[in-house]
Amino acid sequence: MQARVIMLVDLDFFFAQCEERRNPSIRDKPVVVCVYSGRSEDSGAVSTANYIARKYGVKAGIPIYLAKKKLKDVDAVFLPVDHEFYDEVSEKIMRILRSHADRFEQVGIDEAYLDVSRKVNGDFEQAEKLAKKAKDEVKAHEKLTCSIGIGPNKLIAKIASDIKKPDGLTVVKPEQVESFLSPLPVSSLIGVGRKTEEKMVAMGIRTVRDLAEYDAQRLIEAFGRNLGTYFHKASIGIDDEPVQERSGVESISRISTLKKNTRDLELITEKTNHLCDQVYEHLAQSGLSFKSVGIVAVMTDMSILSRSETFENPTDDLEVLKKTAKELFERLLKESELEARRVGVKVFNFVKKQEEQKQLTSFLGFPES
DNA sequence: GTATGCTTTCGGC
DNA sequence: TTACGGCCGAAAGCATAC
Numbered sequence: 001m002q003a004r005v006i007m008l009v010d011l012d013f014f015f016a017q018c019e020e021r022r023n024p025s026i027r028d029k030p031v032v033v034c035v036y037s038g039r040s041e042d043s044g045a046v047s048t049a050n051y052i053a054r055k056y057g058v059k060a061g062i063p064i065y066l067a068k069k070k071l072k073d074v075d076a077v078f079l080p081v082d083h084e085f086y087d088e089v090s091e092k093i094m095r096i097l098r099s100h101a102d103r104f105e106q107v108g109i110d111e112a113y114l115d116v117s118r119k120v121n122g123d124f125e126q127a128e129k130l131a132k133k134a135k136d137e138v139k140a141h142e143k144l145t146c147s148i149g150i151g152p153n154k155l156i157a158k159i160a161s162d163i164k165k166p167d168g169l170t171v172v173k174p175e176q177v178e179s180f181l182s183p184l185p186v187s188s189l190i191g192v193g194r195k196t197e198e199k200m201v202a203m204g205i206r207t208v209r210d211l212a213e214y215d216a217q218r219l220i221e222a223f224g225r226n227l228g229t230y231f232h233k234a235s236i237g238i239d240d241e242p243v244q245e246r247s248g249v250e251s252i253s254r255i256s257t258l259k260k261n262t263r264d265l266e267l268i269t270e271k272t273n274h275l276c277d278q279v280y281e282h283l284a285q286s287g288l289s290f291k292s293v294g295i296v297a298v299m300t301d302m303s304i305l306s307r308s309e310t311f312e313n314p315t316d317d318l319e320v321l322k323k324t325a326k327e328l329f330e331r332l333l334k335e336s337e338l339e340a341r342r343v344g345v346k347v348f349n350f351v352k353k354q355e356e357q358k359q360l361t362s363f364l365g366f367p368e369s
Numbered sequence: 370g371t372a373t374g375c376t377t378t379c380g381g382c
Numbered sequence: 383t384t385a386c387g388g389c390c391g392a393a394a395g396c397a398t399a400c
Contacts (some may be wrong), residue, residue, distance in 0.1 A: 014382080035387040045387045048382055060382045063386040081388085108390070110382080193379075193393045224371060255388050292375085302386070306377055342387075349375095 002122035003174065006243060007114040007131060008149045008157040009097055011090070012166035014110035016050040018086050019079050021143045030056060030076035034064050037257035037342075042068060047081050051166060093142050100134050103243045113154055115243035124150065124173045131169055152177065155239035159188055177237035182209035189234045191227070211235035248286065248350070253294075254278045255344030261300050263339050265330055272325045275345040280318045283347060289314035291349035293324040297332055298342035307332050314351040321347065 011017070015033040020026055030053035036044040042064045049058045049067070053076065058067045064078070090109045098104045101114035120126035131148045138144055145167040149160030152174045160180070163170040172180045181188075186205060187197045203222065205211050211219075212235040220228030233239065254275040262268065272295070283290070294308035307328040325345050333340075 037387060043386070046382095047387075061380090061386085063384090065385050069385090083388095108382080190392080195394060226372080250391070251389090253389060257387070294376085296377095298386090304378070308376060310375065344388080346389090 002117060004115065004152055005117045005120055005122060005124060005127045006151055006154055006157040007101075007116055007127065007134075008154070008161040009112050009114065009134065009146050010148070010161050010165070011093065011110040011144060011146045013048055013050050014090075014144075015048045015081060015086055016053075017144055018089050019077075019082075020050065021089075022085070026077045028052070030058065030071055030074055032058055032064075032067050032071070032076060032078045033081055034067075034078055035081050036064070039257055039259065043257075089142060089144070093138055093144065093146075096137050096141060097134060100130060101243075103245070105243045105246060107246075113157065113243045124171055128169070128171050131171075135167075135169070152237070153239040154241050154243065155190065155234055156180070156237060158190070159184070181235070181237055182207065182212070184208045186211055186235075189231070191230060191234070196223075208235050248288075250350070251294075251346050251348035252279050252282050252286075253296075253344055253346030255296065255342055257342045258340060261339035261341050263333055265326070265333060268329050268333075268340060268343055269326050272329065272343055272345050273322050275343070276318065276322045276325055279345055279347055280321060283316065286350075287353055288350040289316040289353055290321075290347035291315075291351060292347065293321055293328070294346045294348065295325050295328040295332065296344040296346070297329070297336075297340045299336065299338035300341055301338060302341070303338070305332055305336060310349060314349075316353070321345070 016031045019031055019033060031050040032053050033047045033049065034044055035047050044064045046058060046060055046062050046064060046067050048060050053071065056070045056074065058070050068078070086109060094106055094112060097112050097114060100119065101116055102118045103115040105113040107113065116127055116130055120130055127150050131150060135146060135148065138146055147161050147165035147168040149157045149163065149170050151157040151160050151172040156172050156177060160170040160172045184207060186192050186200050186208060188208065192200070200211065203214070205214055211231060216228070216232040219232050222228065223231060256271060256275060258271060291314045292308055292310040294306060296304060296306040298304050309324055309328060
């Protein structure tokens with residue numbers, strides 16, 4: 001059993017970098033990739049921005065209008081998102097990265113874990129060379145930079161990848177794990193969100209070092225056996241999560257901004273029926289059935305409300321989807337007085353169609369063939 | 370008390 | 383000072399089961 005060597009590869013400011021590659025003449029300017037909602041000239045939000053734009057405070061999530069204001073005296077480039085193009089680029093890069101890994105796990109469109117333990121014989125020097133080679137290859141074939149973190153597990157690799165970017169490479173060897181982790185805030189650990197961090201701070205735990213020094217048994221008392229054990233192990237750099245292929249998406253959703261804010265169920269249903277059609281189209285390509293339907297509404301004050309329903313048995317029926325979405329919106333409107341601004345539909349809890357058959361037959365007591 | 374599953378919210382890009 | 387997308391997975395909260 002040799003030591004594990006794990007890499008996390010993160011494609012830098014991915015959408016904006018794709019746009020720079022397509023049109024290199026914009027590379028020295030702020031590049032802002034936007035999602036326009038169509039409601040008015042500049043309504044919408046920033047999806048991602050290159051590092052030049054970030055120097056002006058332009059980053060993912062801010063309104064387009066605000067981004068334009070921050071860049072009003074600058075020669076900046078604003079572009080609409082082009083997901084098809086990014087998907088294409090991502091697919092090619094993932095193929096390159098996969099070829100360098102013993103095991104591969106893609107996370108979203110621009111990130112992947114590579115287990116390279118065997119490939120580099122458990123040697124971190126070799127892993128660093130391999131990472132440079134992968135970076136060079138991605139650069140040569142796809143003209144894109146990425147940032148890589150290397151560590152003895154996914155936890156360390158992920159945190160390491162954030163240390164230097166863009167175009168960074170950070171290696172944390174097993175003997176460096178303790179000094180690497182100790183000073184970080186507990187929120188650096190996956191699994192520690194705002195609430196958990198607050199709870200830990202109240203217990204006198206701010207840094208990973210504090211967490212590591214905290215009595216493991218007391219952690220278990222405070223967070224339960226699973227979480228408590230996980231936190232204790234993570235604090236000393238232990239993480240046994242394997243790098244494994246993701247079987248597929250966990251949810252498919254479509255959301256859209258309404259022309260006008262409304263609480264008229266018929267107007268909303270008109271829009272969500274269309275969204276259901278799109279979700280269904282995507283679903284049909286994947287050959288999946290779903291057990292759960294969810295809806296989401298962004299209200300006038302930008303607060304987000306959601307409702308969902310899980311069925312006894314999986315289905316792939318478009319009419320069931322539409323009917324359920326409508327009922328959920330009806331319920332949501334009863335429980336809020338605000339008008340809806342954006343509405344969305346999603347399906348999740350997937351079952352592959354063959355397995356659905358299997359589930360049914362085993363339920364009925366037939367022997368499996 | 371803890372595990373599990375479902376629902377809702379949060380947060381990154 | 384306001385302004386505001388679409389999609390995903392993770393986190394959190396709760397009810398019920400064990």
